[in-house]
Amino acid sequence: MYGRLDIEGSYFDITTSDRIVWTPDANGLWSPKNLQRVQSSGVEIIAGWRVLNENVLLRASYTNADSKKTGSATTDDQTLNKQLPYLPHETASLSLSVRLSPVTIDIRHEYTGFRYTTETNDARYLLQPYQKTDISLSAALSGEPLAATIRVGVSNLFDSDYQIFPNFLCR
Numbered sequence: 001m002y003g004r005l006d007i008e009g010s011y012f013d014i015t016t017s018d019r020i021v022w023t024p025d026a027n028g029l030w031s032p033k034n035l036q037r038v039q040s041s042g043v044e045i046i047a048g049w050r051v052l053n054e055n056v057l058l059r060a061s062y063t064n065a066d067s068k069k070t071g072s073a074t075t076d077d078q079t080l081n082k083q084l085p086y087l088p089h090e091t092a093s094l095s096l097s098v099r100l101s102p103v104t105i106d107i108r109h110e111y112t113g114f115r116y117t118t119e120t121n122d123a124r125y126l127l128q129p130y131q132k133t134d135i136s137l138s139a140a141l142s143g144e145p146l147a148a149t150i151r152v153g154v155s156n157l158f159d160s161d162y163q164i165f166p167n168f169l170c171r
Contacts, residue, residue: 003051013041017071023085023119024165037071038084057097064090069119079119086127086165088113102140106153109133117166130162 019038022030042065049058067084069077083089090113098105115127136153162170 003049003056004054006046006048006050008046010044011042012044012065013039015039015070021084035069035071035084036073037069038067039070040065040067042066055099055101057095059095059097060093062090062092082119082121083116085117085119086115088115088129102142104138104140106136106138107133108135112162125166127163127166130160132160132162133157 016038017036019035020032021035023033024030042063044061044063044065046061047059050056051058065087066089067087068081069079069084070081072080090111092111093108095106095108097107109131110133111129111131113129116122117125117127132155134153134155135157136151138149138151141148141150156171159171164170
């Protein structure tokens, strides 16, 4: 009567040896770097509620994660046990999908928490949290022997300003 509610929870704890990441140097040139050992741990919760003969899906997710450098070639490494740059501690999303066969409307709102831009986690150089909303309309076309989907969408519906990397403003 009230549809189907699915809830999923996950805990992860991953140790990586010789983790290679791409990172910018002082001139903004990106190159690979070996971080030695990295410990990534956190929780993820996902909930989905399907109603009206599963034609409406409301979905929410939340992730809280730490990814820290735990190995170093030197004893005085100031980046040891620090959050990896550009990886947020928190992300969340909320989406609504309504299927009016053969058309489907999808709306998705995302939150990305603050991110450090330095390996030492210097609070003066943070990328601020941001939110963005996307919307799309798709239509399923089927016929023998082929099937296709036509999709039209708008990314960043409310024209939010946000940065994925320093000095790279997105809209």
